[in-house]
Amino acid sequence: MGMNDWLSRCPLVAILRGVRPEEAEAIGEALVGEGLAVIEVPLNSPEPVESIRRLAARFGDRALVGAGTVTDPADCARIAAAGGKLVVTPHADPEVVRAAKASGMLAVPGFFTPAEAFALLKAGADALKLFPAEAGSPAVLKALLAVLPRGTMLLPVGGIDAGNIPAWRAAGAAGFGIGGAIYRPGDTPAIVAAKARALMAA
Template identity: 70%
Template sequence: MTLAESLRACPIVAILRGLRPDEAVAVGEAIVAAGIRILEVPLNSPEPLRSIGRLARHFGQNALVGAGTVLDPAQVAGIAERGGRLIVTPHADPVIVRAAKEQGMFAVPGFFTPGEAFSLLAAGADGLKLFPAEAASPAVLKALMAVLPKGTPVLPVGGIGADNMAAWRAAGAAGFGVGSSLFRPGDTPAEVGARARALRDALEPV
């Protein structure tokens, strides 16, 4: 699945910070069964490349699997070798974007200002992660969407849950990165699946 196809299927990126390799497939299955098709394993998780590899092998083209909290362009090749196809950063680094594109991967880097956004798009970013969203607002996103190139996917990340997604969608968000509202270390697959379904249900009226 491409980034655009995955967001059309469900505009939620599951941020699985703290995921362990031994639970990766079971947790991933619970999330994908709820309709979410983008799985992000932050690199500050335990053995993240092993988890990415297991998820990529298990889901193949049925889900878009990748890494978050990518801080160094040197990390990109190792993620690609494990089957990861998505690179997400917390910060605005065009060098990492270019490294991802050289590997044929999708890049969704973090930004907070218009200057950062345009710099990342010029480097080839496929989408933009508005981070930390708690420090912004739907009104800020609406203003940004007025000046960004039409069709630019912007995904707010940070403090996103079932109670506030509708306001962000109305302001132009193409999707969301959802972390602790979906998965926390120690959660069972059943608990994660229930939260994933609740998040998906919250999108239906929009």
């Protein structure tokens, strides 16, 4: 399935920064139970590849599971071997995009300028992450969509919460990367489920 298929199921990408392998499945259950379909474990979390392996084994048929904060192209093979199907970067590196695609995964690299966006699409990006979204605005996203190829999916990430989702959505955002507004280290599955419900309503 393509990125479009997953985002049409649910436009929210849950970013589980700091999640530990032993809690990953319970948190995943809470998210999938609320209808989320994309789960990202940043590589600066404790034992991230093990968390990805557990999440992919348990939810791989129902959710797109992958890694965030990927900065080294060499990590892509490890992520794919663990069952990950998604690579998200914080920066505009076409090499990571190419490595992710070579490993058969979807690539959603971070960008902030039109030049970066076009270079990443040329490298094979499946969607683009506007990061940090706090430094931009829905108006910036709308202007980018006017010049990027038709059908380009832009996902603002950074400071996204239930309060600002509607404005970004109206500007044409295809989805949203949600970090602290959906999971912070120490959150129980019940807390995560409640946060997910509020975000889904938005």
